[in-house]
Amino acid sequence: MTRYVLMVEDSAAFEPWREMARAALQCAIPPEAIDWRIRGGETDLFGQLADTDDGMEALTAAPFAKTVTLRASCIALLRDMLCHSDPGRFALAYRIAWRVQGNPHLLDVATDADIAKARIMVRQNRQDCHKMMAFVRFREQPVQSDEGEGRRRFLAWFEPQHHILERIAPFFSKRFTDMDWMILTPRGSICWNGKDLAYSAEACEQPELDDGFGDLWNTYYASTFNPARVRTKAMRREMPGRYWKDLPETRLIPQLVSGAEARVRAMAEQELQPAPAFHERLRSREERPVEFLPDLPESLDGLAARIRTCTSCPLHCSATQAVVGEGLANARIMVVGEQPGDQEDLAGRPFVGPAGQLLHEALGEAGVDRSALYLTNAVKHFRFRLQGRRRIHQNPHAEHVTACRPWLEQEIALIRPKLIVSLGATALRALDGPGMAMSDVRGTSWTVGTGENAVRRLALAHPSWLLRLGEGAQGEGERQRFVEGLARLRNFPDQSGL
């Protein structure tokens, strides 16, 4: 078997490798037959510098076997991994390119040794990029007087592990747009002047850097440390020691750690001190007389304030707030729904969610003036069950309806409506007690009480039930029935039996 020696530069350059790999694949040269060498990097067994470009010449002379293609995902993986500094990366990349020819799904098999290794390299490159974004520290440089255009100049030193400079440069130019800066590294440098991003592969020397701003940063670093929780292992995992020398604040770490125990002990042993004077002033201002709440509130606002503090059933524990009724204070018609839903609970207003929107649409279609109504719910708190990150509506139980009934009764007593429309079975139960079946009374009306206190009742379906029926024939029919039922409110009171 002929052996080929291919020379590559020790840099991130993907394109030269790609040219050689394409030529080799086209000639069907197996990975074992290629010796990838880094120029100027290694010497051969006899201490001599390795061969020249003979390999590439031999390749071009080899017989053409077939055209090859690589998927974009494969190119992306190889491009990412070739930034690594491992000298074996070129051989590994070629091996993967070779194997992918026979097995197009190879990249999906993360348990394959080659793919696993490539992915580790990619991950290490990303980590290196990430740490560079995190730990590069700019120091300000004096601006030469002749430039004088007002842009500030900054300089930084960093030692990346891999060939990531070109890849990371746009991050810095897009972030530090309005200042001139330069990042020097042993693997080259990048430089930005507001218009152009320049990259050089020439190794740099570490400059002396200090702009006197470090003290302020050290002050912040030291004070944001909590001595009661020393976890240096976690710190070292995320900020490995090799970065410390270019992060001036890390010089504080030994004294912060060694002093931590004493600081915590001092806190524990500190004796209770009298509170400062302004505390007493604040607290004395606070001790107002307890607000007097009459047994029966005389206004809707007073009632609302009491409902908001209601704790007579457990629903208040998980709901956001009690949702009180809304509308005309002396409305002739009162509409009672079931309970607030998700949106109502968040907004604190009744009928603002999907079912409420349906109600408002239907009222519009029926020609009923919304502003003449009073809208409220039988139960004032939202009852729900959690499913992952969602709240699923649940019907209130009889005990919740019972606990909330006094509020509904007081609302009715204050508004004194002539007609009460119940939406759904819960409102029916709250208004008329158990014993009436929704299916029997839906769409019908009747009178409750006599003389002065006579109130007409009308039972309709709940709009959320209509939502659940959907848009099929049944849904359309029921929706029409609902609108017709609401249309009866338009001329109330009239001779139509309402």
Add this chain to the structure above:
Amino acid sequence: MKKSLSQRLAILSDAAKYDASCASSGSGRRDSAKSGGIGSTTGNGICHAYTPDGRCVSLLKILLTNFCVYDCAYCINRSSSNVERARFTPEEVVWLTLEFYRRNCIEGLFLSSGIIRSSDHTMEQLVQVARDLRLKHGFRGYIHLKTIPDASPRLLEEAGRYADRLSINVEMPTVAGLEQYAPQKKASGIRQAMGEMRLKIDAGKDRSHTGRRAERFSPGGQSTQMIVGADAASDQDILASSANLYGSYGLRRVYYSAFSPIPDASALLPAKSPPLQREHRLYQADWLFRFYGFAFGELTAGRADGMLDLELDPKLAWALDNRALFPVDLNRASKEMLLRVPGLGVKAVAAILRARRHQAVRLEDLARLNVSIRKVRPFVQTPGWSPARLTDRHDLRSLFSPAPQQMSLL
């Protein structure tokens, strides 16, 4: 004598450090390439340093002032504390943020404040800092603002326009705990503010039928923090409270902060702080809820006292309590079940699902996915490996428990 900027920075960052959140993530990508100005966000957040407490430094986390009219027992800034007080002007905060940012020390600003005079006055000052950073200085880095309950809707709207994330702390996992330790704060007020923010955040994500975006409102969502170990709430109470917060208000994160000793502590507080391990276990449970499809109730179901196991991570403890579901066939099990195998993370599960379409996954292959074979072994089954009776061994737990340690003599 007026304190120097450096002295005030020390006081006001010390006062802010008990807020655990330092995330600069969740706000999507943007940069200043076209807009000019300075700053960008990467979407994932960057931590620019780590302090010896193991926490990252991503944002400049400071208070505008640590004067406060509230007297919350757990707080270093409560009105009855003798801690040194200071305040920044909004201009000073803007200057500090920009100068640290230019030196690549931070991703942005986390600004909070003690309550001075009124909620609106305090909120107005916070909003002014964010407004100046965005409009005067073209700052496009990350801004996290604390929301003050009862502040006017106009200020909240403006805060949402400039901030990447808003937060309001529930402080205590239970209403009773809050009443006990923070008499001036009202749980209902906090919940209402969170509900209002959720509606605005959701509305901010909407697009109209023409594809126009709604006005920006806190694109990084909202978060909150609970103090662990100050009151008597069990882990079960805490996690139930989290479940409700995530479900009701769509929070991006709930932070758990083990109550930490503070200088000049209130006599109401317990003398001893809870083990940091407890906080760690709560975060693990939180992770299992957010990324692994666990319900919080499942994790504490097997625990008589409602506390998570301090020795074993919650997933392993759950698996040991539910051994009937194991071993799981790596090559056939559903994604949901694979996520429940102790030792398999989200990435490993994704890799297994992709790989097994093309070839059988064997136990030894897992090592290449950075999975601890020792940990998964009793719970999985592959060609060439069956745990046989290992799954049902009565002493299985002891294979995972940390080795007992000699107690210190002193």
